[in-house]
Amino acid sequence: MASALDYSETMTEVVVFNKERHIKYFLRCLKTFLPDLYTSNDSNRILLAYFTVAGLDLLGELHNRTTLEERQGYIEWIYHCQVPSGGFRGFTGTDFGPERRTPANEVWDPANVPSTFFALLILLTLGDDLSRVKRTECLQWLSRMQRENGSFGEVLGSDEKIEGGGDLRFCCFGAGTRYILRGTGEEDLVGDKDIDVDKLVAFIEACQTYDGGIGEAPFCESHSGHTYCAIGALTFLDRLSKNHKPIELLTPGAGPFESLVRWLVARQTSELGDDEDEGGDERGDSHDADGVENLSVTVGELSLDAKADQLPVIRPATKDSLRWAGFNGRCNKYADTCYSFWNTASLHMMDRLGLVDVTRNRRYLLEKTQHIVGGFGKGVGEPPDLLHSYFGLVSLAFQEEPGLECVDPALCSSYRTVQHLHSLPWWQKKA
Numbered sequence: 001m002a003s004a005l006d007y008s009e010t011m012t013e014v015v016v017f018n019k020e021r022h023i024k025y026f027l028r029c030l031k032t033f034l035p036d037l038y039t040s041n042d043s044n045r046i047l048l049a050y051f052t053v054a055g056l057d058l059l060g061e062l063h064n065r066t067t068l069e070e071r072q073g074y075i076e077w078i079y080h081c082q083v084p085s086g087g088f089r090g091f092t093g094t095d096f097g098p099e100r101r102t103p104a105n106e107v108w109d110p111a112n113v114p115s116t117f118f119a120l121l122i123l124l125t126l127g128d129d130l131s132r133v134k135r136t137e138c139l140q141w142l143s144r145m146q147r148e149n150g151s152f153g154e155v156l157g158s159d160e161k162i163e164g165g166g167d168l169r170f171c172c173f174g175a176g177t178r179y180i181l182r183g184t185g186e187e188d189l190v191g192d193k194d195i196d197v198d199k200l201v202a203f204i205e206a207c208q209t210y211d212g213g214i215g216e217a218p219f220c221e222s223h224s225g226h227t228y229c230a231i232g233a234l235t236f237l238d239r240l241s242k243n244h245k246p247i248e249l250l251t252p253g254a255g256p257f258e259s260l261v262r263w264l265v266a267r268q269t270s271e272l273g274d275d276e277d278e279g280g281d282e283r284g285d286s287h288d289a290d291g292v293e294n295l296s297v298t299v300g301e302l303s304l305d306a307k308a309d310q311l312p313v314i315r316p317a318t319k320d321s322l323r324w325a326g327f328n329g330r331c332n333k334y335a336d337t338c339y340s341f342w343n344t345a346s347l348h349m350m351d352r353l354g355l356v357d358v359t360r361n362r363r364y365l366l367e368k369t370q371h372i373v374g375g376f377g378k379g380v381g382e383p384p385d386l387l388h389s390y391f392g393l394v395s396l397a398f399q400e401e402p403g404l405e406c407v408d409p410a411l412c413s414s415y416r417t418v419q420h421l422h423s424l425p426w427w428q429k430k431a
């Protein structure tokens with residue numbers, strides 16, 4: 001009894017969510033230059049913009065800390081990324097301008113599937129009504145992005161060739177874009193070519209592996225990020241129509257559903273990767289590059305029993321080590337902030353979030369990866385970056401952290417944004 005009491009006392013220690021620092025972090029990213037590490041992300045600038053704008057929205061400060069003119073400027077920049085033939089480019093660097101764009105050169109300035117999804121989400125988050133979005137053109141372009149096997153590419157190349165993509169990320173962004181732009185009204189889209197929903201569902205189902213998780217494509221290793229994309233895509237399809245045959249991955253009691261839940265819950269781990277130096281001395285020169293090389297040669301000559309003896313010692317969990325538990329994305333990996341999102345968001349869409357140990361996830365995020373300057377790092381002791389900062393916040397929002405807006409797990413945006421989407425004309429069901 002005494003130890004149980006000690007334990008509960010430990011769990012009630014004050015863990016602080018540093019809201020004001022997170023606001024400052026996202027404002028710095030919005031209003032000053034990003035660190036040079038982001039240079040290689042230039043062609044993906046829409047994604048960085050999404051994390052920044054959605055982060056401030058989640059913190060409830062987008063409208064308080066930016067002016068109307070600033071928000072209008074962001075909206076204009078997004079529309080500047082719209083391609084005349086439908087869809088959005090990821091940044092303005094490929095834009096020739098309307099006078100110089102011709103059928104012969106437009107292949108060099110294509111819309112791409114992920115950027116289109118994120119552009120629409122940013123516009124919605126900023127309160128735009130999407131009235132300037134080339135909605136029909138975009139949906140037509142999207143149907144041409146789907147491959148024969150049901151998956152989606154990234155861009156259309158010359159002669160309408162579908163290029164890039166092919167994994168579940170593009171399936172999720174394709175289904176998400178269709179969800180946003182198609183809505184439930186539908187009457188104004190009669191006669192337009194839709195994507196092949198059955199083929200998309202079949203492709204996603206084929207990506208589930210023997211262990212219950214879902215890989216990026218059929219016969220690939222289970223991965224939480226791709227699992228999220230699979231469940232996200234299916235959720236978008238399911239929300240728009242209940243007339244198709246039941247999707248097993250979304251049906252409690254069905255084998256695929258239950259085995260996926262088990263796999264997702266098993267991703268929660270107290271292996272944080274923060275104690276690499278402990279025990280390093282046992283290996284002597286293990287940090288020395290030559291030593292590592294020699295070690296592998298030596299191990300290669302050992303018997304199986306001797307090799308087993310060389311494996312690192314896995315220390316049993318202790319009361320202390322179990323205080324923090326984040327999530328990994330694959331078996332035998334350390335916890336990583338973004339996986340606190342990918343796994344719990346998937347479970348949220350499957351209505352199984354209650355199976356997660358929220359207290360230990362919160363402690364992991366707030367005590368191990370929340371950064372002193374605001375934002376979250378990928379792992380223990382890492383500097384903050386936009387992706388991990390946003391997903392750290394969303395994971396906490398799922399757990400109803402005070403000071404954060406509620407988030408829709410499929411659109412990965414605040415409920416306020418989703419409500420705004422559902423108020424648009426093509427979302428108004430005919431009476």
Ligand SMILES: [Zn+2]
Nearest residue numbers: 336338339378
């Ligand atoms: Zn990560």
